[in-house]
Amino acid sequence: MTPNKSLHLYNSLSGKKEPFVPIHEGRVGMYVCGPTLYSEPHMGNMRTFINFDFIYRCLLHFGYQVKYVRNITDAGHITNSAGQEVDSIGSAARLEQVQPLEIVYKYNVKFQELQRLYNLLPPNIEPTATAHIQEQIEVIEQILENGFAYVENGSVYFDVKAYLQHFPYGELSGRKVEELEHETRALNAQEEKRFFADFALWKKAQPDDMQVWRSPWGNGNPGWHIECTAMSTKYLGKQFDIHGGGMDLKFPHHEDEIAQNCGSFGCNPARYWLHANMLNVNGQKMSKSFGNYFLPKEIVEGSSPLFSKPYAASVVRFFMLQAHYRSTLDITEEALNASEKGFERLMEGLSLLDKVSPSKESSFSVEDWKQSAESALLDDFNAPILIANLFEAVKQIHALNEGKAQLNETDLSLFKATLAHLTFEVLGIEPIENQGNDRLAGVMEVVMALRQKAREQKDWASSDMIRDGLAKAGIQIKDGKEGTTWG
RNA sequence: GGUCUCGUGGCCGAGCGGCUAGGCACCGGUCUGCAAAACCGUAUACUCCGGUUCGAAUCCGGACGAGACCUCCA
Numbered sequence: 364m365t366p367n368k369s370l371h372l373y374n375s376l377s378g379k380k381e382p383f384v385p386i387h388e389g390r391v392g393m394y395v396c397g398p399t400l401y402s403e404p405h406m407g408n409m410r411t412f413i414n415f416d417f418i419y420r421c422l423l424h425f426g427y428q429v430k431y432v433r434n435i436t437d438a439g440h441i442t443n444s445a446g447q448e449v450d451s452i453g454s455a456a457r458l459e460q461v462q463p464l465e466i467v468y469k470y471n472v473k474f475q476e477l478q479r480l481y482n483l484l485p486p487n488i489e490p491t492a493t494a495h496i497q498e499q500i501e502v503i504e505q506i507l508e509n510g511f512a513y514v515e516n517g518s519v520y521f522d523v524k525a526y527l528q529h530f531p532y533g534e535l536s537g538r539k540v541e542e543l544e545h546e547t548r549a550l551n552a553q554e555e556k557r558f559f560a561d562f563a564l565w566k567k568a569q570p571d572d573m574q575v576w577r578s579p580w581g582n583g584n585p586g587w588h589i590e591c592t593a594m595s596t597k598y599l600g601k602q603f604d605i606h607g608g609g610m611d612l613k614f615p616h617h618e619d620e621i622a623q624n625c626g627s628f629g630c631n632p633a634r635y636w637l638h639a640n641m642l643n644v645n646g647q648k649m650s651k652s653f654g655n656y657f658l659p660k661e662i663v664e665g666s667s668p669l670f671s672k673p674y675a676a677s678v679v680r681f682f683m684l685q686a687h688y689r690s691t692l693d694i695t696e697e698a699l700n701a702s703e704k705g706f707e708r709l710m711e712g713l714s715l716l717d718k719v720s721p722s723k724e725s726s727f728s729v730e731d732w733k734q735s736a737e738s739a740l741l742d743d744f745n746a747p748i749l750i751a752n753l754f755e756a757v758k759q760i761h762a763l764n765e766g767k768a769q770l771n772e773t774d775l776s777l778f779k780a781t782l783a784h785l786t787f788e789v790l791g792i793e794p795i796e797n798q799g800n801d802r803l804a805g806v807m808e809v810v811m812a813l814r815q816k817a818r819e820q821k822d823w824a825s826s827d828m829i830r831d832g833l834a835k836a837g838i839q840i841k842d843g844k845e846g847t848t849w850g
Numbered sequence: 851g852g853u854c855u856c857g858u859g860g861c862c863g864a865g866c867g868g869c870u871a872g873g874c875a876c877c878g879g880u881c882u883g884c885a886a887a888a889c890c891g892u893a894u895a896c897u898c899c900g901g902u903u904c905g906a907a908u909c910c911g912g913a914c915g916a917g918a919c920c921u922c923c924a
Binding site for chain 2: 409652704708841
């Protein structure tokens with residue numbers, strides 16, 4: 364197989380890998396659906412954000428000037444499984460007996476903490492729905508003017524039948540409206556809609572609504588899908604390069620975004636639609652409604668009953684990137700432990716490289732290795748293959764360290780720089796900081812010296828007593844060639 | 851029920867017509883006072899049944915199994 368020289372990515376619109384050609388050369392506009400702040404994002408949500416963070420990092424690595432927009436949903440009515448329009452943030456506010464803004468603020472702070480914990484690069488803009496009510500109203504007005512929506516009793520609905528005269532509906536999710544009709548379960552509370560597939564753009568205020576905005580149609584709330592259309596248009600234009608989100612948003616959310624964008628501006632908002640797959644627990648999608656979810660914080664604190672010990676955020680991130688973003692990933696303790704070991708091997712390999720000194724000749728091609736890693740990234744952001752390349756490098760590092768391989772000065776510095784860049788900048792994992800404090804380090808120095816003295820005197824009983832005692836205290840001794848380490 | 855996706859060695863997971871993916875575990879070896887760790891190495895696989903092909907884990911058809919979506923979801 365010849366290595367890709369240019370970026371190819373899988374476009375959900377066509378169902379194929381396509382060469383990536385940005386609208387403006389050298390620049391990429393990317394919009395990713397962010398969290399709804401009515402609760403703390405769970406680990407499944409984090410997987411999607413980690414995957415798109417990796418994709419963002421890859422695009423930066425390729426040299427694109429990227430404008431990355433990820434929204435924060437802090438308002439909006441969604442239609443629940445009973446067919447009722449509900450305000451999830453308002454419900455959370457009622458439940459916790461606080462103002463909706465307090466809910467949003469509280470979970471936004473937590474989300475920002477999580478982004479730092481999992482080393483997510485901040486998007487260029489994180490717009491909120493509530494700050495863009497006016498823009499949403501303007502898009503709705505445009506859709507009305509184009510004849511693809513109607514007003515009914517203070518609410519505005521998207522008119523799918525009128526829209527179908529000019530545009531297809533359901534292309535992204537591969538659905539046909541006539542098929543949808545008899546597949547859709549019977550819904551109540553939709554008498555206002557003229558057609559079952561119509562969806563709310565604006566919902567008239569209900570007596571118990573905690574958040575209400577003024578509009579040309581009276582007081583109310585924006586629909587769930589319209590914020591993305593308004594904000595993506597404002598910050599990226601009527602059409603931009605990449606739209607991302609979780610697989611489960613394909614229908615109806617992204618389908619309706621396409622309809623809104625076509626209905627107002629006559630074009631699909633994005634040229635490439637990317638969908639990240641789900642995180643599974645016990646073979647089933649992690650979901651609030653299944654009750655099989657845990658929080659990104661619980662896994663690093665070790666407070667989730669699913670896991671017997673804590674895992675560093677970097678290890679969790681590394682674990683997630685060992686699967687391709689388009690595949691489902693099963694999280695189990697066994698798999699996580701495997702990643703943890705691999706992660707440590709990678710980190711130790713990298714620090715070992717610092718001790719390697721250059722030779723006159725090079726015994727392997729750093730350039731070839733670099734190309735191999737590069738083509739993995741160019742092939743639809745293939746993180747698992749990138750990681751396989753990193754382990755290939757680790758193998759070479761050990762060979763270098765033992766004198767079984769050589770690199771000249773130029774190649775060695777290229778090797779070091781590329782490896783560090785791919786690991787820390789592109790993959791976005793960080794070494795785990797040594798948690799030991801200075802006083803402990805001082806004590807350990809004395810203990811290690813005592814044990815070394817005992818060993819020199821072949822006093823194995825004392826030596827092993829120290830080792831076993833420390834093991835009980837959770838400190839492991841490693842007798843290496845160049846002295847003993849602990850951790 | 852409809853639409854779609856997927857079934858890879860003990861586990862996770864790439865590949866998607868011919869070339870060792872990778873990690874972890876296992877086993878063997880090196881090192882070591884012993885152990886652990888570390889390093890090196892071998893082995894193990896493509897759900898089943900047909901078809902296409904010189905050649906199929908990879909393409910086509912069927913069976914079985916799993917999952918996702920079908921107005922809560924990343």
